[in-house]
Amino acid sequence: MVKESSEVSDVVDTKVWNAMSFICFNSEKDKVLILKRADDDESEPGKWCLPGGGVEAGESFEDCLFREVLEETHCEVAEYDFFKSIVVGTRLRVVYFFGSVVDELGVKVNYEHSEFAWIKFEDIKNYDFAYNQDKIINEFLEAVGEILD
Numbered sequence: 001m002v003k004e005s006s007e008v009s010d011v012v013d014t015k016v017w018n019a020m021s022f023i024c025f026n027s028e029k030d031k032v033l034i035l036k037r038a039d040d041d042e043s044e045p046g047k048w049c050l051p052g053g054g055v056e057a058g059e060s061f062e063d064c065l066f067r068e069v070l071e072e073t074h075c076e077v078a079e080y081d082f083f084k085s086i087v088v089g090t091r092l093r094v095v096y097f098f099g100s101v102v103d104e105l106g107v108k109v110n111y112e113h114s115e116f117a118w119i120k121f122e123d124i125k126n127y128d129f130a131y132n133q134d135k136i137i138n139e140f141l142e143a144v145g146e147i148l149d
Contacts, residue, residue: 016093020064021052021133023083023098023140024073031118032137033107035072037130038114044130048117050137052094061095073116074108075101083140096136098144 024033034048053068055061062080069077080099087093101107109116119127121141124134 015091016087017091018055018061018064019052019092019094020055020061020068021050021094021096021136022065022069022077022080023050023096023137024069024101025098026104026118027100031120032124033073033101033104034117034119034127034129035109035113036115036117038112041112046114046128047130048127048133049130050133061097065097069101072110072112073101074110075103075106078102083144084136096140098140 025031026033033051035051037044037047037049039046051069051072053064053072055064056067059067065080066077069075078100080097083096083098085093085095104118107116121137124137127134
């Protein structure tokens with residue numbers, strides 16, 4: 001069961017695990033940044049995903065965005081906006097943001113990932129994504145793709 005919310009809330013429900021993902025596009029706005037999960041990762045090893053992670057206690061979704069993107073890519077968020085919030089089952093809420101990073105050429109992955117790629121939107125179907133994030137990216141393109149032109 002997936003529920004959608006149209007706003008970001010900083011209220012953290014202790015019964016729900018809160019997470020954030022970032023649909024990061026390049027300066028040409030024709031590619032998205034994806035990261036390959038490490039082969040020894042406990043969850044979805046070797047699959048591709050968006051930068052993101054869990055919201056820490058006392059942290060807002062926006063603070064999590066800045067922290068996780070920096071930790072996972074060594075890049076600072078340049079611009080961002082809210083895309084959508086979903087609840088999966090009864091225990092997971094994920095807030096999706098979209099935007100860009102300050103230095104797209106400076107991406108370096110941390111220990112959680114083995115590699116990264118800037119891929120054209122039409123090539124998303126060629127990658128094995130964790131957590132059905134390919135569907136989220138495609139929903140993003142359908143919903144707000146016109147702003148990328």
